[in-house]
Amino acid sequence: MKIIGYLGSPKPNGLTGKLLKNALEGAKSKGAEVKKIDLIKTHIEHCRGCTNCYHKKPELPIGKCSIKDEMASLLEEYIQADGYIFASPVYDVNITSLMKKFIERKIALTYRHKDDHAKLPEARSPADFKKKASLLVTGNCGDDLIEVMGEPCFEAMSSHFMIEQVWMVDKIYVGGVESFTEEIFNQRMELLYNAGVQLAEEILSELED
Ligand SMILES: Cc1cc2nc3c(=O)[nH]c(=O)nc-3n(C[C@H](O)[C@H](O)[C@H](O)COP(=O)(O)O)c2cc1C
Numbered sequence: 001m002k003i004i005g006y007l008g009s010p011k012p013n014g015l016t017g018k019l020l021k022n023a024l025e026g027a028k029s030k031g032a033e034v035k036k037i038d039l040i041k042t043h044i045e046h047c048r049g050c051t052n053c054y055h056k057k058p059e060l061p062i063g064k065c066s067i068k069d070e071m072a073s074l075l076e077e078y079i080q081a082d083g084y085i086f087a088s089p090v091y092d093v094n095i096t097s098l099m100k101k102f103i104e105r106k107i108a109l110t111y112r113h114k115d116d117h118a119k120l121p122e123a124r125s126p127a128d129f130k131k132k133a134s135l136l137v138t139g140n141c142g143d144d145l146i147e148v149m150g151e152p153c154f155e156a157m158s159s160h161f162m163i164e165q166v167w168m169v170d171k172i173y174v175g176g177v178e179s180f181t182e183e184i185f186n187q188r189m190e191l192l193y194n195a196g197v198q199l200a201e202e203i204l205s206e207l208e209d
Contacts, residue, residue: 007040
C-alpha cells in the first residue's frame with residue numbers, strides 16, 4: 001500500500017506541512033509506504049492549453065505532454081499509488097496556485113475524443129474507486145468558516161476524482177492557525193494522524209477484498 005501526500009504550501013515545514021507529515025505517519029503506522037511531495041521543490045510548468053495530452057493516444061495510461069518538466073514522472077508515481085492526501089493552505093479563498101498548477105496538469109490522466117464536444121473526459125486508467133484520498137485545508141479564518149474557506153479548496157483539489165474514480169475518504173479544514181495554542185496544535189496533529197490511519201485502513205480493506 002503506497003500513499004502519497006502532496007503539499008501545496010510554499011513552506012515545506014509550515015503548519016500544513018507538519019499536519020500532512022503527521023497524517024502520513026498515521027498511515028505508516030498501518031503499514032503504508034508513504035511519501036511527502038513538496039510541490040514547491042518540483043519543476044512543474046503551467047499548462048499551455050494545447051490539449052494534446054487528452055485528445056491523443058487513448059491507449060496510453062498518461063497522455064503525452066510536450067513540456068519538459070517533472071510532471072510525467074510525478075504522474076507515473078501518482079498512478080502507481082493506492083492513496084493520496086492533498087494538502088493546501090487557503091490563499092485568497094482557494095488553493096494555492098502551486099497546488100492548482102499540479103491539479104490542472106493531471107488532465108493528462110484523462111482522454112476525450114476531439115469530436116466529443118461538450119462531454120466530460122474519461123479516465124485513461126479508471127481506479128474503480130479502489131484508490132482513496134483525503135484532503136487537508138488550513139486557513140487563518142476559524143473552523144466556523146469551513147464553508148467559505150474550506151469548501152472551495154476541497155472542490156478544487158477533488159475536481160478530477162469523479163473522472164479518475166478516486167474515492168474521497170475525508171475532508172479536513174483546520175482553521176484559526178494564527179491563534180493556535182500549543183494545546184490546539186497538538187489536538188489538530190492528532191486529528192490528522194487519525195485521518196492518516198483511517199485512510200490507510202480503508203485502502204487496506206479494499207486491497208484485502
Ligand atoms: C497570500 C495569502 C493569502 C491568504 N488567504 C487566506 C484566506 O483567504 N483565508 C484564510 O483563512 N487564510 C488565508 N491565508 C492564511 C493562510 O491560509 C495560512 O497562513 C496558512 O494556513 C498557513 O499554512 P502554512 O504554514 O503551511 O503556510 C492567506 C495567506 C497568504 C500568504
